[in-house]
Amino acid sequence: MAELIQNRVKTGGQRAIHVNPLRFAPNLSDLISLLKDKWIQQRGTCKLCGGELVPRTSNAMLQASADRIDSGNPFYSEENAQITHLACNLAKNQYGTDQFLEWLDVVRGKTEFSLEEDTKGVCGTARGK
Numbered sequence: 001m002a003e004l005i006q007n008r009v010k011t012g013g014q015r016a017i018h019v020n021p022l023r024f025a026p027n028l029s030d031l032i033s034l035l036k037d038k039w040i041q042q043r044g045t046c047k048l049c050g051g052e053l054v055p056r057t058s059n060a061m062l063q064a065s066a067d068r069i070d071s072g073n074p075f076y077s078e079e080n081a082q083i084t085h086l087a088c089n090l091a092k093n094q095y096g097t098d099q100f101l102e103w104l105d106v107v108r109g110k111t112e113f114s115l116e117e118d119t120k121g122v123c124g125t126a127r128g129k
Contacts, residue, residue: 060086064085067089
């Protein structure tokens with residue numbers, strides 16, 4: 001964590017440029033229909049964590065977010081779209097599905113977590129129940 005903080009301090013204030021990936025979606029009316037259908041199929045729950053989706057929330061983390069299941073597939077389609085919390089979507093995209101699900105297990109208390117000392121400091125080791 002200390003190295004991450006040092007890197008953030010070192011790079012603070014620097015401008016970053018990135019290219020947004022190409023994405024494709026159906027026309028607006030078909031897209032709205034697709035999202036309504038997904039909402040009904042998912043019964044108003046996040047497809048990643050299973051938590052309730054909260055319409056019209058001011059909490060950005062809880063906002064509903066359209067997620068492409070396979071990020072390598074640029075199309076928002078019936079087969080490649082799901083609705084998630086924005087926080088879940090961002091975490092999955094940043095760290096990958098496996099790490100996201102492992103994190104979710106720890107947060108839900110489904111994994112024992114032991115702290116062990118190593119040469120760089122304290123690290124955690126997760127063990128499934």
